[in-house]
Amino acid sequence: MIVLKLAWESLKNRWLTAGLTVLAIAISVFLVLGVEKVREGVRAGFINTISGTDLIVGARTGDVQLLLYSVFRMGDATANITWETVEDISAHRAVAWTVPIALGDSHRGFRVMGTSAEYFTRYRYRRDVPLSFATGQAFEDLFDTVVGSEVAARFNYKVGDKIIVAHGAGRVALGALHDDKPFTISGVLAPTGTPVDRTVHVSMEAIEAIHLGWDQGRAPRGDDVVSEEEARAADLSPKSATALMVGLRTPMATFALQRFVNTYRAEPLTAIIPGVAFGRLWSLLSNVEKALFGISAMVVVTAFLGMVISILGSLNERRREMAILRSLGARPWQVLALFVMEAALLAVVGALIGAASVYAALFLFRDVIETATGLYMTLTWPDAGDLTLLIAIVAGGIVAGLVPAIRAYTLSLSDGLLVRS
Amino acid sequence: MNAKTSKAVQAEPAKNAIALSNVHFSWTGRDDDFALTVPAFDVARGERVCLVGPSGGGKSTLLGLVCGSLVPQRGDVAVMGETISAMGGAARDRFRSEKIGLIFQQFNLLPYLSVLDNVLLPLRFSKTRREAAGADGPVQRETAKDVCERLGIGGEFLRRKAALLSVGQQQRVAAARAFLGAPPLIVADEPTSALDADRRAVFMDMLLEQASETGATLLVVSHDEALAERFDRVVSMDTWGVAP
Numbered sequence: 001m002i003v004l005k006l007a008w009e010s011l012k013n014r015w016l017t018a019g020l021t022v023l024a025i026a027i028s029v030f031l032v033l034g035v036e037k038v039r040e041g042v043r044a045g046f047i048n049t050i051s052g053t054d055l056i057v058g059a060r061t062g063d064v065q066l067l068l069y070s071v072f073r074m075g076d077a078t079a080n081i082t083w084e085t086v087e088d089i090s091a092h093r094a095v096a097w098t099v100p101i102a103l104g105d106s107h108r109g110f111r112v113m114g115t116s117a118e119y120f121t122r123y124r125y126r127r128d129v130p131l132s133f134a135t136g137q138a139f140e141d142l143f144d145t146v147v148g149s150e151v152a153a154r155f156n157y158k159v160g161d162k163i164i165v166a167h168g169a170g171r172v173a174l175g176a177l178h179d180d181k182p183f184t185i186s187g188v189l190a191p192t193g194t195p196v197d198r199t200v201h202v203s204m205e206a207i208e209a210i211h212l213g214w215d216q217g218r219a220p221r222g223d224d225v226v227s228e229e230e231a232r233a234a235d236l237s238p239k240s241a242t243a244l245m246v247g248l249r250t251p252m253a254t255f256a257l258q259r260f261v262n263t264y265r266a267e268p269l270t271a272i273i274p275g276v277a278f279g280r281l282w283s284l285l286s287n288v289e290k291a292l293f294g295i296s297a298m299v300v301v302t303a304f305l306g307m308v309i310s311i312l313g314s315l316n317e318r319r320r321e322m323a324i325l326r327s328l329g330a331r332p333w334q335v336l337a338l339f340v341m342e343a344a345l346l347a348v349v350g351a352l353i354g355a356a357s358v359y360a361a362l363f364l365f366r367d368v369i370e371t372a373t374g375l376y377m378t379l380t381w382p383d384a385g386d387l388t389l390l391i392a393i394v395a396g397g398i399v400a401g402l403v404p405a406i407r408a409y410t411l412s413l414s415d416g417l418l419v420r421s
Numbered sequence: 422m423n424a425k426t427s428k429a430v431q432a433e434p435a436k437n438a439i440a441l442s443n444v445h446f447s448w449t450g451r452d453d454d455f456a457l458t459v460p461a462f463d464v465a466r467g468e469r470v471c472l473v474g475p476s477g478g479g480k481s482t483l484l485g486l487v488c489g490s491l492v493p494q495r496g497d498v499a500v501m502g503e504t505i506s507a508m509g510g511a512a513r514d515r516f517r518s519e520k521i522g523l524i525f526q527q528f529n530l531l532p533y534l535s536v537l538d539n540v541l542l543p544l545r546f547s548k549t550r551r552e553a554a555g556a557d558g559p560v561q562r563e564t565a566k567d568v569c570e571r572l573g574i575g576g577e578f579l580r581r582k583a584a585l586l587s588v589g590q591q592q593r594v595a596a597a598r599a600f601l602g603a604p605p606l607i608v609a610d611e612p613t614s615a616l617d618a619d620r621r622a623v624f625m626d627m628l629l630e631q632a633s634e635t636g637a638t639l640l641v642v643s644h645d646e647a648l649a650e651r652f653d654r655v656v657s658m659d660t661w662g663v664a665p
Contacts, residue, residue: 002545006531013533320528326490327525329518329546331511416490417523 003334007341010321014314018346021307025350026357028303029393032296033358033386039289041377045126047278048376049194050245052124054254056277057081057089057261058243060268064284067277070101070243073111073195077103080240085267089244092260094253097122100241102207105165105178110151112165112200114207114238120146122247125194126376135159136187139203142232144186150197152188161185165200165210167219176219178210181228193376205236246271300393304400307346311339311404315411322412336409343401347394355382355390437499438606438638439464439487444496444506446482457482459496459661466501466605469632469639471649474658480642483658484610487640488521489513501605518547522599522637524609529595532584536574539583540565540598550602568597572627588615592624600631607632609641613648621648 011018050071058066059079068074090098099122102114117138120131136159139146147157157163163183167176183202191197209231213220220226248254254273261271322335362379370376440463447456457479464470474480485491486498489505498506501520505513530539544551544561555561569575572593583591592612599607609628613621625648632639649655
């Protein structure tokens with residue numbers, strides 16, 4: 001215990017150097033733990049992008065691809081599914097509800113998604129949070145639209161504004177605009193931190209209406225042009241959907257229905273369980289995770305390098321101190337222990353401050369972070385992973401501390417009680 | 422051995438506080454290949470001896486041998502009846518912590534500890550001295566304060582950081598530390614060399630008086646012949662073999 005007391009008093013005496021070393025370690029721990037927390041937050045937010053939906057059905061394609069275009073609005077569907085199929089699946093006895101989505105158009109770089117009004121009540125994120133309207137309401141009129149929070153924020157849209165939808169999903173509309181049939185914003189959704197924020201929602205019927213007279217993606221000309229009034233009078237019942245969100249009466253039926261869909265005879269289909277597909281997609285990103293972790297680990301190494309340098313730098317002026325301790329009967333290993341203890345103290349204090357800062361920052365800025373980035377981070381007590389990480393960092397500090405300690409040990413052995421002062 | 426004796430000392434080795442016989446030590450590997458040969462050097466228990474010799478005359482080497490931080494290549498070093506030159510490193514460290522109070526020329530104290538904590542330090546490394554100083558922490562602190570008091574350090578000085586003391590005060594604290602826990606042998610390496618002339622005599626008298634009171638054997642190395650007068654015996658190192 002005397003060694004601990006001496007290490008502590010000695011560090012207190014060199015408070016500036018010790019403080020800066022602790023600061024460097026604390027910052028590195030803050031970084032490594034912060035990155036870990038952000039990673040967990042991103043992962044949780046990612047996995048919780050959609051919940052409450054048991055299956056997503058689309059035309060035959062890869063799991064990840066279906067997830068990407070149906071939930072993240074990334075990439076395009078290779079094919080649509082027919083409305084007969086939609087109705088067939090909806091009629092299945094295990095199915096509680098279905099919500100169709102139709103993709104393919106865009107608005108100033110944001111995807112336009114046709115869906116039913118039920119979407120706004122069925123869609124869940126972050127386990128069980130429903131969508132809510134910041135202002136306005138779901139679409140009622142044929143040419144009403146509901147925009148996500150990010151869309152509204154970007155273009156400063158508010159309820160009552162008129163917007164024009166472009167044909168195709170490109171960021172830059174390639175000429176073809178549905179400018180003959182403008183939409184009126186009926187509602188703006190509250191932020192969710194999901195792709196919903198970046199989506200312009202219209203009804204399935206509206207998607208049919210704006211494409212009346214279109215042929216293979218070519219805008220209608222002359223007689224083919226269908227006016228707004230004619231469109232309202234036309235039969236707008238949907239002919240197809242890009243994907244179908246399916247809710248089941250009981251989760252027990254998930255695999256049975258998935259098999260039913262995957263072996264559907266009338267057309268080739270794919271049904272994915274969102275959670276499973278998310279897991280597969282996330283594992284694709286694991287290299288990014290590893291790179292982030294690697295970078296923050298290097299910062300920890302740098303901090304310890306700084307600590308080793310500062311202790312080594314103090315060694316020469318402390319040979320006197322070592323000789324005094326030896327003259328009092330301290331064994332050389334106690335001199336070694338003194339220096340290891342100093343490193344351990346620096347590492348422990350640095351790790352504790354760093355960890356405390358991460359949790360304090362989470363506590364204080366969680367809401368700010370969520371508003372600014374849509375990243376929803378949970379505040380929990382340090383879990384086993386955090387503790388393992390902290391223990392590993394402290395252990396690393398102690399190992400680093402062995403470098404100056406062993407140097408002190410050898411100096412102490414050769415100096416004995418005699419130090420040229 | 423050139424002894425200016427006030428007391429005849431020729432007792433059997435076990436009774437001696439220090440007994441060196443046919444000791445040869447050399448810093449192998451050192452450029453100048455310094456070597457020290459001591460045919461015989463004895464200090465009786467309770468004796469107060471001043472060892473004089475020129476700078477570079479092997480005084481520090483001799484203290485290293487007596488304190489067990491150096492081991493001779495040949496010959497025996499016995500302290501308090503135990504042949505420390507035959508002990509292992511850990512045993513010599515333990516022996517030193519139990520039996521020897523050491524005072525350096527200067528810089529005796531850990532600058533970051535208070536005066537009192539500095540004085541208490543040897544008790545942390547030696548059970549014998551801890552028990553000699555008192556049954557428990559508070560008693561030991563009282564003992565430490567007493568020893569300090571006798572050496573003229575008290576009151577608020579005890580709580581001060583050692584680094585804030587004058588050199589003279591530091592040496593007195595070092596002396597208090599050396600005596601705490603009643604080690605039988607006090608060794609001092611030019612303890613007055615950092616002090617100004619009028620303080621030297623005062624300090625040396627204090628050291629001698631404490632040694633007499635506690636019955637400790639005192640071995641002081643000095644090149645100051647004027648101070649040597651006060652000791653029971655003065656030993657010159659001139660006749661010892663010092664090379665080169």
